Amino acid sequence: MSKFWIVLSHTYMTRFKTKSFLITNIIALLVIVGLANINSIIDLFDSEKDRQVAVLDETGDIFAPLKESVENTASDVTLEQYEGTAEEAKQAVEEEEYEAFLSISYGEQNLPQASYYANQIASSELSNTLEQQLQQIKVAMATNNAGIDQSQLEEIYQPVAFEAVALKESAKTEEELSEARGLVYIILFLLYISVITYGNMIAMDIANEKTSRVMEILISSASPVSQMFAKILGIALLGLTQVGLFIVVGYIVLQQKQSEMTGGVFEYFGLSGVTASTFIYGIVFFVLGYLLYATLAAMLGSLVSRIEDVQQLMMPMIFLVMIAFFIAMFGLNMPESSFVTVTSYIPFFTPMLMFLRVGMLDIPAWEVALSIVIMLASIALLAALGARVYRGGVLMYGKASSLKDFKKALQLSKKS
Amino acid sequence: MTLKISNVTKRFGDFTAVNNLSLEIPEGQIFGFLGANGAGKTTTFRMILGLLDITEGSIDWDGKKINYSNSDAIGYLPEERGLYPKLTVKDQIIYLGRLRGMQKNEIVAELKSWLEKFRVPAYLDKKIEELSKGNQQKIQFISAVIHRPKLLILDEPFSGLDPVNVEMLKQAVVDLKSQGTSIVFSSHRMEHVEELCEYLCIMQHGSPVVHGSLKEIKRAFGKKNVFIHADFDLSFLKDLVGVVDYKATTEGCELQINDEAVSQDVLTALHDRGFVRRFALEEPSLNDIFIEKAGASYE
Numbered sequence: 001m002s003k004f005w006i007v008l009s010h011t012y013m014t015r016f017k018t019k020s021f022l023i024t025n026i027i028a029l030l031v032i033v034g035l036a037n038i039n040s041i042i043d044l045f046d047s048e049k050d051r052q053v054a055v056l057d058e059t060g061d062i063f064a065p066l067k068e069s070v071e072n073t074a075s076d077v078t079l080e081q082y083e084g085t086a087e088e089a090k091q092a093v094e095e096e097e098y099e100a101f102l103s104i105s106y107g108e109q110n111l112p113q114a115s116y117y118a119n120q121i122a123s124s125e126l127s128n129t130l131e132q133q134l135q136q137i138k139v140a141m142a143t144n145n146a147g148i149d150q151s152q153l154e155e156i157y158q159p160v161a162f163e164a165v166a167l168k169e170s171a172k173t174e175e176e177l178s179e180a181r182g183l184v185y186i187i188l189f190l191l192y193i194s195v196i197t198y199g200n201m202i203a204m205d206i207a208n209e210k211t212s213r214v215m216e217i218l219i220s221s222a223s224p225v226s227q228m229f230a231k232i233l234g235i236a237l238l239g240l241t242q243v244g245l246f247i248v249v250g251y252i253v254l255q256q257k258q259s260e261m262t263g264g265v266f267e268y269f270g271l272s273g274v275t276a277s278t279f280i281y282g283i284v285f286f287v288l289g290y291l292l293y294a295t296l297a298a299m300l301g302s303l304v305s306r307i308e309d310v311q312q313l314m315m316p317m318i319f320l321v322m323i324a325f326f327i328a329m330f331g332l333n334m335p336e337s338s339f340v341t342v343t344s345y346i347p348f349f350t351p352m353l354m355f356l357r358v359g360m361l362d363i364p365a366w367e368v369a370l371s372i373v374i375m376l377a378s379i380a381l382l383a384a385l386g387a388r389v390y391r392g393g394v395l396m397y398g399k400a401s402s403l404k405d406f407k408k409a410l411q412l413s414k415k416s
Numbered sequence: 417m418t419l420k421i422s423n424v425t426k427r428f429g430d431f432t433a434v435n436n437l438s439l440e441i442p443e444g445q446i447f448g449f450l451g452a453n454g455a456g457k458t459t460t461f462r463m464i465l466g467l468l469d470i471t472e473g474s475i476d477w478d479g480k481k482i483n484y485s486n487s488d489a490i491g492y493l494p495e496e497r498g499l500y501p502k503l504t505v506k507d508q509i510i511y512l513g514r515l516r517g518m519q520k521n522e523i524v525a526e527l528k529s530w531l532e533k534f535r536v537p538a539y540l541d542k543k544i545e546e547l548s549k550g551n552q553q554k555i556q557f558i559s560a561v562i563h564r565p566k567l568l569i570l571d572e573p574f575s576g577l578d579p580v581n582v583e584m585l586k587q588a589v590v591d592l593k594s595q596g597t598s599i600v601f602s603s604h605r606m607e608h609v610e611e612l613c614e615y616l617c618i619m620q621h622g623s624p625v626v627h628g629s630l631k632e633i634k635r636a637f638g639k640k641n642v643f644i645h646a647d648f649d650l651s652f653l654k655d656l657v658g659v660v661d662y663k664a665t666t667e668g669c670e671l672q673i674n675d676e677a678v679s680q681d682v683l684t685a686l687h688d689r690g691f692v693r694r695f696a697l698e699e700p701s702l703n704d705i706f707i708e709k710a711g712a713s714y715e
């Protein structure tokens with residue numbers, strides 16, 4: 001047991017002390033802090049000047065309401081009545097006196113129409129704002145012309161009263177569903193990213209020991225099974241350290257911006273109403289998913305003899321994760337489809353798909369239990385197989401890595 | 417603490433790597449393991465260490481199988497050298513030493529004395545990849561002996577070293593032996609084996625062709641060598657009864673005879689022929705024995 005801890009702490013510390021680990025974390029933390037302050041950063045660049053729009057209003061009665069509604073929606077935009085010809089106004093825009101020039105006139109049926117002139121029309125934000133506000137004025141005028149008064153108009157635009165009610169008492173309510181969806185999203189991404197990142201790290205670590213041939217000394221000192229699991233857990237702890245760091249920093253940053261947010265951090269992510277059981281399922285499936293894929297990665301890592309082959313051998317595993325991820329994305333909208341139901345029992349897909357079903361549907365406990373049992377069994381199976389391949393694979397140095405190698409590794413470690 | 421290999425056979429599929437090998441290696445001995453490339457030496461070592469399972473037979477050390485419960489008492493220098501290139505010598509040896517059940521401070525003290533002994537004390541904080549191949553090998557050797565093993569297995573310990581380093585490592589091996597370590601080592605270099613081992617075994621195609629103490633092996637071999645330096649033509653000695661092999665040298669010839677009594681016949685035959693500057697009767701070298709016993713596989 002103590003050798004297990006030696007390997008674990010060695011795996012953790014050597015990774016922890018590398019420069020690349022430090023740099024990755026610093027970059028990630030900068031990104032987190034940056035994202036949390038994204039509004040202030042954008043403001044910093046944009047707050048230089050108020051944007052002025054010259055308006056040439058031929059109708060004479062649209063400018064005033066348009067100015068009011070535009071300046072209410074976009075505080076940094078001011079409309080100015082232009083005294084002069086259209087040509088002069090365009091000239092002024094070119095000389096950057098104004099951000100843009102808007103010419104308004106009456107078209108057919110006495111309804112307003114407008115042309116928008118700016119030096120660049122690549123950024124559509126300003127023209128969209130103007131168009132939307134003018135549209136509202138046009139609607140008001142058109143309905144007025146048709147003899148519909150304000151109260152009738154409001155009646156027309158009133159949304160229909162529509163409520164989705166689940167009859168089964170234990171079914172999720174609309175709010176619970178959207179919150180569960182949020183959590184499912186987060187777990188899906190976490191699982192996807194950590195399986196790919198940390199799975200790769202495990203495979204690389206083992207392949208490194210194999211190519212540097214230090215493996216033969218290692219397996220003569222400590223059993224391959226305990227080494228394999230020490231590596232898997234060591235990297236898992238490293239991942240926890242990393243994610244934990246991000247969460248703590250993210251939480252602190254968000255706390256400081258609390259004044260700008262109503263409600264707590266969990267509400268910010270739409271998670272305040274997620275039930276404890278969903279949360280626990282999330283953790284359980286995350287852990288099981290990590291273990292399953294990490295064991296697979298360890299086994300694959302022990303098969304290669306050159307570091308270049310790691311990526312190639314990891315491809316099938318990455319495809320598995322990707323397939324699970326895409327089915328889950330599809331399943332977010334159709335969690336009840338039988339395709340999702342069936343695939344949620346396939347161990348490599350279970351952590352994502354069964355969790356999705358648990359989070360979004362009301363499924364009987366035995367189904368969840370069954371999928372967990374299947375997963376545990378496949379982890380045990382993979383671990384037993386992995387340990388044998390590991391033991392045989394580390395003594396095997398060949399060129400390619402293929403199914404044949406897999407068989408050979410099994411044979412080398414065979415009990416007679 | 418005897419290492420006992422009884423009727424061990426190892427098969428990979430149809431291929432027999434080791435065939436019915438039986439050996440006994442007494443405590444505190446240096447045992448030489450010889451054989452052509454592919455004779456099954458490394459496979460045998462891996463079986464002793466428990467890295468490979470035995471197809472038939474058994475290997476016991478001190479009456480027990482070697483596994484992870486007693487692996488702390490065993491040191492291993494694999495033929496394929498390997499250390500973590502990115503780690504410093506200190507971190508490296510600390511990790512490997514702890515895996516053999518040592519405490520960190522003991523390891524550092526022991527490591528320093530070994531580096532002192534190998535005259536490379538400045539390497540303590542150097543990364544492995546910065547060292548020359550020969551110096552890496554010294555570190556590798558230290559990693560095998562840092563925990564003062566009772567049984568030390570050295571697979572080709574001296575290959576790739578310059579003569580000064582070979583002497584240094586040989587001295588270390590002899591010191592370990594005098595401290596009571598049983599040592600098994602393999603080599604292609606007969607003079608190393610002859611110098612260090614009292615017991616040895618020559619493997620060929622997975623089977624032991626010769627085994628026992630060096631003296632007995634030489635005696636049992638029967639044949640002796642006669643070296644003659646003379647000023648006249650010696651080729652007539654080829655036809656003498658009892659002369660097995662004749663090899664002309666620059667100053668005379670080298671004869672292999674099948675019994676030491678034949679040497680006297682040679683001496684008589686030389687009488688009155690001319691001036692003889694040297695006449696010597698010598699034990700066969702291990703090299704002769706190896707070439708005759710294991711060389712058969714190349715013919």
